[in-house]
Amino acid sequence: MxxxxxxxxxxxxxxxxxxxxxEVIQEALERQAVRRMEGGDLTVExxxxxxxxxxxxxxxxxxxxxxxxxxxxxxxxxxGLDEVVDDVVDKLVNPARWAEEARR
Amino acid sequence: MTLDDLVEVLLNKGAVLxxxxxxxxxxxxxxxxxxxxxxAGMETMLEYGMLRQWDADTRAWxxxxxxxxxxxxRAGEESVVRMYGGHLLDDDFHTTWRPGTVHLTDRRLVVLxxxxxxxxxxxxxxxxxxxxxxxxxxxxxxxxxxxRVETADxxxxxxxxxxxxxxxxxxxxxxxxxxxxxxxxxxxxxxDERALVEGHLWYREPRRDGPLWRGGNGRLTPAGLVWxxxxxxxxxxxxPAADVTAVRPGAERGPGGEGTVFTVETGSRGTVTxxxxxxxxxxxALGSPRDAPALPSA
Numbered sequence: 001m002x003x004x005x006x007x008x009x010x011x012x013x014x015x016x017x018x019x020x021x022x023e024v025i026q027e028a029l030e031r032q033a034v035r036r037m038e039g040g041d042l043t044v045e046x047x048x049x050x051x052x053x054x055x056x057x058x059x060x061x062x063x064x065x066x067x068x069x070x071x072x073x074x075x076x077x078x079x080g081l082d083e084v085v086d087d088v089v090d091k092l093v094n095p096a097r098w099a100e101e102a103r104r
Numbered sequence: 105m106t107l108d109d110l111v112e113v114l115l116n117k118g119a120v121l122x123x124x125x126x127x128x129x130x131x132x133x134x135x136x137x138x139x140x141x142x143x144a145g146m147e148t149m150l151e152y153g154m155l156r157q158w159d160a161d162t163r164a165w166x167x168x169x170x171x172x173x174x175x176x177x178r179a180g181e182e183s184v185v186r187m188y189g190g191h192l193l194d195d196d197f198h199t200t201w202r203p204g205t206v207h208l209t210d211r212r213l214v215v216l217x218x219x220x221x222x223x224x225x226x227x228x229x230x231x232x233x234x235x236x237x238x239x240x241x242x243x244x245x246x247x248x249x250x251x252r253v254e255t256a257d258x259x260x261x262x263x264x265x266x267x268x269x270x271x272x273x274x275x276x277x278x279x280x281x282x283x284x285x286x287x288x289x290x291x292x293x294x295x296d297e298r299a300l301v302e303g304h305l306w307y308r309e310p311r312r313d314g315p316l317w318r319g320g321n322g323r324l325t326p327a328g329l330v331w332x333x334x335x336x337x338x339x340x341x342x343x344p345a346a347d348v349t350a351v352r353p354g355a356e357r358g359p360g361g362e363g364t365v366f367t368v369e370t371g372s373r374g375t376v377t378x379x380x381x382x383x384x385x386x387x388x389a390l391g392s393p394r395d396a397p398a399l400p401s402a
Contacts, residue, residue, distance in 0.1 A: 006321065006334050007334050024107055024108060024111060027108040027111070028108070028111045028112065028115060031108075031112045031115075032115060032145040032146060032147065035116070035145055035147040036145075036146060036147050039147050039150075045167075046163065046166075049166075056218075059188055060188065060203055063188045063189075063190070063203060063264075063266065064201075064203055066248070067190060067201055067203070067248065067264050068201070069241075069247075069248060078107075081107045082106035082107050082108075084107075085105060085106060085107040085110050086105050086106065089105045089110065090105075
């Protein structure tokens, strides 16, 4: 069977992967930002700056995705990663699943 | 549980790795490794008393250099609009979109990246000659409207913007001189040229040791047919429309099965044999390339 590797689809795939990873990092940053904000030792000015910067980061990523037309594929990939993680974590915390699987 | 939740739990709890290792030969230690690593959210780090000084120093430094990285306006200059956008860098090495913010003032059009700060592209409004909206196919295959700006020195730029129509309208209104806002498209046969048919296409390439079917991408435009393999640097087959004398379905069996082959008679290259999953589309479009309707994506 012939495998066609299209330069464009390769670029598309790599770009989607990178942007998805950036999104995961962005999400982690946002959640840690909330913790720091609730931690209460940031000044008002720092809170404002942090909020602005995160908002801008979010808009910039949306813009990059739209610019390259990869919004859909990034969403798909993100969902796929979530499913894999869910699956693995579920197996790790519920050893009963292994038995289930072995029985099947 | 999503990946994001997993990362959050990891960062909130924190993870510590402590590794001591000795590599020995004949019980004589030769190489030592002593590795300590901790990864956690900053809040957790501080709870455990780690990196405290660094955290304080960083924030103090940011306080001192609090100058915002905004666009500096000249005396009397007024901002008209700012929106997210980018500039297409296209030199000999790269062709890449660089994201930033498009600032339109009453004197200049600037694409600025704030951090690390760099003016990606800049033009005086008095030098802008034309502005056009162009549609471009992106890597992901979606269509996107860009703003082409041409300046007096003959150079120009392709910009992206969150709201390209608004940027164009404001630019036309703000520019002091008359502005061509809708002219002929650039004559370059770029990716914008409408494709009549495009898709996967097999090409039976004549070789010294016999013909060989190769898979690749075919693109038929009013100018002609171009076939390129993803493994090649340039198209292996370029048939100008004027060179095509006849097109007919082929009888032989192609790589995609029965009834997929068609042949193209040309003046300069003789008979060219191709195959596609839907050869009828290609045959019809090749037979009358000038009258065929363009794809809606064009």
